[in-house]
Amino acid sequence: MIKILLAEDDQVMREYLTRALERSGYGVSAVDRGTAALPLLENEQFDLLLTDIVMPEMDGIELAQRAADIAPDMRVMFITGFAAVTLKAGKQVPQARVLSKPFHLRDLVLEVDRMFEVESVPSRN
Template sequence: MARILIAEDEEVLRSFVARALRLDGHETVEAGDGEEGLDQLRRDACDLLLSDIRMPVMDGIELAHRTADEFPATKILLMTGFAEQRERTDSLRKIVVDVVDKPFSLPEIRAAVSTALAG
C-alpha cells in the first residue's frame, strides 16, 4: 500500500483521516502545518501528499509547489472548506490530482485517495 503524508492543522480531522487510511492498509505520516509537512517529506518520501489548503506557517498551495519541485513523483491531493481557496488551485492543475471539498465523508476521502494513487 501507499505511504501518505496528511498535512492538516485541525488535529481531530487529521487523526480521523489518518485512522481511516490506515484501516485501508496505508502507512500515514502526520503534520500540523505545511512547513512540518515539507520537513516530513524531506526525511521520508511519500507516495501521496494529502494537504489542507489553509494552514498556519506554510499553506497547502506553497506546500504543493515545493513538493512538486522537490518530490516530482509524489502525488498531491488538496482539501479545503473555503470556495475562495479552491479558486487558488487553478494554477496547480498540472501538479495537483484533485481538490476535495470539506466537509467530506470517510467514503469520499477514501475514494479520492484511491483515485489519486491510481492516477
C-alpha cells in the same frame, strides 16, 4: 504500501483522516502544518501529499509547490472548506485533486483509491 503525507492543522480532522486511511491499508505520516511537512519530504518518500489549503505558517498551495521541487512524481490532493481557495489551488497546482469539506471519510478514501488504481490497470493502447 502507498505512503501518504497528511498536513492538516485541525487535530481532530487530522486524527480522523489518519485513522480512515490507515484502516484502508495506507501508510500515513501526519503533521499539523506545512512547515513540519518539509523535513519529512526531504528525508522520506511519499506517494501522495494530502494537505489542507488554509493552515498557519505555510498554506497547502505553497507546500505543494515546494513539494513538487523535492518530489516531482508525488501526487497531490487538497482538502478545503473554502470555494475561492479551491479555484486558486486549481490554477496554481493544476494536476492536483481538490476535495471540498465537508466530506465523508469514505469519500476521501475512494478518491485516494482512484488516484492509485490507474497504476494497477494495464494500458489498452
